[in-house]
Amino acid sequence: AKFAAAVGSFDLMETIDLSRITFLRGDLSQQRLGLDDESYDWASREIDTIVHIGSHVNNWLPYEGIREINVTGTRTLLSLARTGRKKAFHYTSTCTFLPQKDDNSVFLETDTIDKASINRYFGYDLSKYASETLCKMARDEGLSCNIYRLVWVGGHIASGRTKINDGFNIMLRIITTLKVFPTGHYPHDIVPVDLMADAMASLLSQCENMDFND
Numbered sequence: 001a002k003f004a005a006a007v008g009s010f011d012l013m014e015t016i017d018l019s020r021i022t023f024l025r026g027d028l029s030q031q032r033l034g035l036d037d038e039s040y041d042w043a044s045r046e047i048d049t050i051v052h053i054g055s056h057v058n059n060w061l062p063y064e065g066i067r068e069i070n071v072t073g074t075r076t077l078l079s080l081a082r083t084g085r086k087k088a089f090h091y092t093s094t095c096t097f098l099p100q101k102d103d104n105s106v107f108l109e110t111d112t113i114d115k116a117s118i119n120r121y122f123g124y125d126l127s128k129y130a131s132e133t134l135c136k137m138a139r140d141e142g143l144s145c146n147i148y149r150l151v152w153v154g155g156h157i158a159s160g161r162t163k164i165n166d167g168f169n170i171m172l173r174i175i176t177t178l179k180v181f182p183t184g185h186y187p188h189d190i191v192p193v194d195l196m197a198d199a200m201a202s203l204l205s206q207c208e209n210m211d212f213n214d
Contacts, residue, residue, distance in 0.1 A: 010161045028054055028073030033080070044084030049204065051090045052077050055127070059167065063123035070127035071134070078138050089145040090204060091135050094128045095189070095213060097149065107149075107213045144208040148200060150191075151214055157192035 003023065007013050024043060027034035035043065056069040074091065081087040097118065098104045099111035113132070118125050135145045155162030162169065168188070175181055191214060203212065 010156075011159075028070075028076065029068045031076070033076055040080075041084075044080060046085070047080075047087055048085060049088045049090070050077055050081050051092075051200075051204070053092045055092075057124065057167070059122070059124055061123050062121070063126040066123050066127050067130075070124070071130045074131040074134055078134060078143070081138070081143055082141075086143070088204070088208065089135065089138065089143060090200070091131060091145065091147050093132055093147055093149045094125060095149045095151045096125055097129070109211050109213060139209050146203065146207060146209065147211045148203075149211070149213045150196065151189040152191070153193050153196055154190040155192060156194050158194075162193065 004013065007016060024033075024035060024039050032040050052074060054069075054073065056066045058066055078089060081089045095107075097107070097113045099107045100114035101111060104114065104117075113129065115129070118129055120126065132147055135147055139145050152168050164173075168190075196214065199214065203210075
């Protein structure tokens with residue numbers, strides 16, 4: 001019902017073949033994702049690829065407030081990737097990191113994150129960095145793992161449909177409602193959701209053990 005409501009709100013239901021989808025109700029904060037033994041065994045045996053896009057997105061909570069879902073949840077999914085049939089793992093991170101080099105205006109796929117640039121009071125970024133570290137440890141153990149550092153994900157390129165309750169759109173509604181606007185220039189990179197999804201889908205099968213800065 002939750003999936004149908006979300007897809008229906010974007011008028012996409014008729015484009016999806018539900019007969020090809022198996023739903024497992026899980027919880028990133030729970031051991032073994034909160035799945036019963038039968039469901040977990042099925043997932044460990046049948047799944048060949050995990051695309052991890054779930055997280056608690058909150059810019060106010062400290063690291064301790066989102067660690068369970070954002071970091072422990074990643075560790076739990078990596079454990080599933082190692083169990084039974086070995087699975088390729090694809091992790092979606094954030095673009096807010098800076099590269100560790102003199103000119104940090106360009107972040108190449110081969111650059112290393114500058115740990116000193118991460119705000120230690122910004123729990124969300126800390127959780128993403130911790131999860132990336134787990135992914136890279138998994139790579140060292142032989143698991144295929146890609147990391148995708150996403151920018152702001154915007155509306156569909158044709159219809160403009162988008163989530164109205166993400167941080168960027170909430171900020172825009174506040175500005176237009178109060179008619180109070182910040183001074184200066186605040187550029188934001190925004191990529192249409194369908195272009196982002198197409199790019200990730202293309203990279204899933206073509207590359208392994210790579211970091212992508214979208």
